[in-house]
Amino acid sequence: QVQLVESGGGVVQPGRSLRLSCAASGFTFNNYGLHWVRQAPGKGLEWVAVISYDGSNKFYADSVKGRFTISRDKSKNTLYLQMNSLTAEDTAVYYCAKDLSLYNSGSYRPDYWGQGTLVTVSS
Amino acid sequence: SYELTQPPSVSVSPGQTARITCSREKLGDLYVCWYQQKPGQSPVLVIYQDTKRPSGIPERFSGSNSGNTATLTISGTQAMDEADYYCQAWDSNTGLFGGGTKLTVL
Numbered sequence: 001q002v003q004l005v006e007s008g009g010g011v012v013q014p015g016r017s018l019r020l021s022c023a024a025s026g027f028t029f030n031n032y033g034l035h036w037v038r039q040a041p042g043k044g045l046e047w048v049a050v051i052s053y054d055g056s057n058k059f060y061a062d063s064v065k066g067r068f069t070i071s072r073d074k075s076k077n078t079l080y081l082q083m084n085s086l087t088a089e090d091t092a093v094y095y096c097a098k099d100l101s102l103y104n105s106g107s108y109r110p111d112y113w114g115q116g117t118l119v120t121v122s123s
Numbered sequence: 124s125y126e127l128t129q130p131p132s133v134s135v136s137p138g139q140t141a142r143i144t145c146s147r148e149k150l151g152d153l154y155v156c157w158y159q160q161k162p163g164q165s166p167v168l169v170i171y172q173d174t175k176r177p178s179g180i181p182e183r184f185s186g187s188n189s190g191n192t193a194t195l196t197i198s199g200t201q202a203m204d205e206a207d208y209y210c211q212a213w214d215s216n217t218g219l220f221g222g223g224t225k226l227t228v229l
Contacts, residue, residue, distance in 0.1 A: 035218070045158070045166065045209050047218030059216045100156075100171055107213040109156045111177065113165040 002026040002112040004096045009117030014087055022079040022096030022114060029077040030054070033099035035110045036070060036081045038092035038119075046092070049081065050099065050108045059108070063089075086121045093118050127210050127221035134227045141197040143224045145210030148191055153212040155193040157186060160223075161206045169208075170195060202228050 008020040022034070036048040049060045049070040058070050069082040079096055094117055097110030128146045135141040145155060155173050158166035168177050170186035173193065183198045197204055205228045210221040 037218075037220075044207075044223040045160075045211075045220045047211075047220055050218065059218075061217065095165060100168075107154060108218060109154070109171060109211060109213060110158075110166075111168045111171070113167075115165055 002098060004098065004112060004114030006094060006096050006114045006117035009094065009119045011120045011122060012086055013123050014121055016086055017082070017084045018086065018119060020081040020083065020094055020096075020117060020119070022081075024077045024079065024096075024098070027098065029072075030074050031102055033101075033104050033108055034070075034072060034079045035097040035099060035108065036068075036079075037095045037097055037110060037113075038090075039095070039116070040089075040092040043092075048094070051079070053099075053103055083119070086119075088121050091119060091121045126219045127212060129208075129210060129221035129224045131222070132225045132227065134229055135197075135200045136229055137202060138199055141200045141204070141226055141228075143195045143197075143208050143210075143226065145193040145195075145221050146191055147212070147219075150191050150193055150212065151189045153188075153214055155186070155188050156211040157184075157195045158209045158211065159204075159206045160209065166209065197226075200226075200228055204228060 003025045005023045035050045051070045067085045071080045096114040098112045100109045100111040157170040160166040173188040185196045
């Protein structure tokens with residue numbers, strides 16, 4: 001079965017950086033796009049970024065564009081999110097999610113989600 | 124703010140039909156997904172491509188999308204369906220989520 005395990009969350013000071021990882025298993029990693037979606041405490045879901053199955057396409061929410069970078073390593077079946085210049089507004093649980101469609105490079109939608117990792121930006 | 128508009132809350136009696144809406148101009152031109160999230164848990168996909176149910180999702184969950192509004196319908200609502208529900212769409216290289224609807228089964 002599909003498993004997505006996030007790691008790398010924690011408490012970080014404003015202006016600092018953090019890298020999240022998501023280890024994937026149970027599906028053919030190279031065939032599916034992958035998302036990051038976040039949820040601030042007590043709030044709704046906010047889509048953050050997606051990377052296509054082959055890494056050739058990357059799209060970001062306006063709120064993180066220029067600060068966050070999504071990437072993937074097919075040799076490790078792992079998705080990453082490099083987060084720079086963090087602010088308190090970035091405090092959230094960050095979920096990794098697999099895309100619904102095989103070889104998708106157009107319309108992206110998450111299907112399976114990990115359990116999330118909490119990022120707290122605070123001095 | 125969220126680009127997809129959902130009512131903050133919907134209440135339904137057990138066994139009745141619950142309808143949760145998601146609105147945006149010309150939403151019917153996009154494919155909509157719906158997710159269920161229970162407290163302390165990750166979201167679960169319950170409807171994709173407007174009307175399709177993933178394997179393992181009960182038949183009482185159905186969806187529609189036309190014009191400016193997509194609707195998630197839960198027929199014969201059960202206590203276990205009490206959760207937050209989110210709609211999602213993809214447009215102009217951006218993922219969109221609704222603000223979420225808390226479904227209460229009274």
